[in-house]
Amino acid sequence: MGLADKNCVPCRGGVPPLPAEAVTSYLAQLDGWEAVDNHHLTKTYKLADFKEALAFVNRIGAMVEEQNHHPDIYFAWGKVRIDIWTHKINGLTENDFVFAAKCDALRGS
DSSP states (O other), rough: OOOGOOOOOOSSOOOOOOHHHHHHHTTTSSSSEEEEEEEEEEEEEOOOSSHHHHHHHHHHHHHHHHHHHOOEEEEEETTEEEEEEETTTBBOOOHHHHHHHHHHHHHHO
């Protein structure tokens, strides 16, 4: 099962963030995402124009509510940047990589 096929599982806190080796392993399963200080994932998507960027943000917004995992979304003409981490532990969990893969899948649609 690929990351995009999984669902985010609510984090209740009290678990450690993923170690650097696990972050590296998960990153290898994604395209174009970066792990900043092993704390959060980030990716900027380039889109054709404002309308396409807004439509992508709206698709992400619907998925956010479905997955109950909330990224920071930065939206401008022709680009969308997503920053994601698990706020309850102030670091990365598998959920963040699942969410990233789901964003990539939405971009393809």
